[in-house]
Amino acid sequence: MERSLALNDYEIEFSKILEWLKKNSAKKILVQAPDGLKKISRLISEKLEEEGYEAYLSGSHAWGGCDIAVNEARTMGIDTILHVGHHGFVGARTTEVRVLFVPVHYQGEFTDALVNALEDIKRNSFKKITLGVTVELHRRLHEIENLALKSGFHVETGSLENITGLIIGCNYASLRDAEAVLIVAGGRFHAIGAALWMGIPVWRVDPYLKSYEKVDVRPIISRRLRDISSAMDAHSFLVVVSTKTGQARPVLAQSIKKRLLRENRKADIVVIDEISKDVLLNFGHYDAYVNTACPRLTIDDPDIFPGPVINPGELKYVLGKKLEGYDSRDLFRFDFSTGA
Template sequence: MLNYNFKIAEVIEKIKELKAKKIALQFPEGLKIYSTSVANEIESKTNSKVIILGDACYGACDVSDQDMMNLVDLIVHFGHTPLPLNYKIPIIFVEAYSLINIEDSMKKSLKILEGYNNIGLVTTTQHLNVLEKMKTILEKKGKKVFLKKGIGTKEGQVLGCNFSAIKDLPVEAYLYVGSGNFHPLGIKLFTKKPVIIADPYMGDVRSIDEFSDKILRVRFAKIVKAGEANNFGVIVSSKEGQFRLELAYHLKEMIQNSGRKAVIIMMNSITPALLMAYRDLDAFVITACPRIAIDDASMYEKPLITPQELEIVLNKRDWSNYEMDEIKYDENKNIINSI
């Protein structure tokens, strides 16, 4: 029935151990299709009341623990690994490993990787269980494979806003195993090195370069347009894992010091419809999820830019030094509020 391992037996055991009576289940968008059958199974095999959290969820940055603290004893969050946050109630994180076979696409990737000896191997939560297998396939062909653990991520794992596991690896190219362009685009913009995608879902192997060039051209256009703005909205997220209010204050001051105006707007979800209300603002700087400005750009009428892009607008950073925005943590699990 399921294409992912939801580890239901383990979850049920843990629920019984914690004596949790009220449980919320949270799934990212791609896994919500399985949510009702998982909820039914957990409810039928425990004495607990189970609810599904139906709002959009894209990461462990948005676990709703604050909202649910007086309503449930436990949240079971599927599809992501925990971030270094101080979650307010017990949470079980279930990676939901994909059951898809990665070998065929990995083998296909070897042809494109022929010219490279030192490879950075990267994947997402859904394939971390087969990381060793991936490594072995590459090593058998004589590749030297580089991996490291990130801050808030596991070995070889990247998030859309966290590339610490691939920072400064001495490699010539990266092999990303997984689906879609979202993570490979981030890897490319972060490392500026060749990124090859081995996509086991589509069964193909491709480079992200053309797509990332297109995105960079869009970013350049947004930066130019934001350069004409006089009134900025600096957006802060109320989601715990995206909350960077101090950074927003700093950016507001930077904008004001350049002779322009800025206001700070706090939001939970950021949508084109919600931003339409601010007719007097010309551009928005996003301190929330760094990928909103990059990946959803075409949905918004006015330019949305990242903090680093604002630095380019204000002539504090050169375009040649373009950098991805990341959400980083210090050793006390606090989000770092600077660029």
């Protein structure tokens, strides 16, 4: 018998969770979820306790599939993590503890906002669009696509890790060549990433606020060019490494440091779990920072770095001392020699 849990327009297939836990002989379970889904993680934990499992709640942020609460699990002797709200591992897998990714399906109504967005795209004379959704909305992709087709659009939709239309904050490979992009996701986060990756007009529909807008990333591009220009003249760099499971890139950081040293620049490496301005300021002044952790920090929260910050893919512009041909896709790339 199928059993589901529902809370505030969200639905979870609880029977599938129980089936997986039984198959994997789970006993002690840590329920991890992003901040906006913490109440759902509490509901899951309570239901697991009713089923006879020993359940714990994770208090960490859970930024994505790159951020698995392995340390919390180790502390409590946990054998299984239920990671709620993300599609799967990002960056690297962990084998220290079993992890089940639990999708949360949004059931709320947002047709009016979607219709308004499609009409706005049409007013701008675009006919070919590509669609992207977050994991909690991938079951709604068919209705989104049908509405776009009925509105007269030619629709292109790809897939990411076998999930049609899926986008995540650091990967937009599912988006296809088109004249414009339509993103259905909460907030501006994913739409901003899509605009930087695609370089074409992007509209977003927020299914939770029932709103839509065209995304403007020009201020972000301006900030990127300014930071890169400042880093060209920098003599001292701090290369930032994250300890998060899917964000740790120590080999990359070491390669960047060696390259900077060859360029007669000073470079240190700092290893941090939660990157913050206060932590970085403790090390004193650096002319510039290289962020090898989540690439979105440089895009969405650059001011947590006390000085100009660049991502690895942008380092080639600093070393080459020119901004010509800047490609915002390099924000998401980690090869600092070619940007590939």
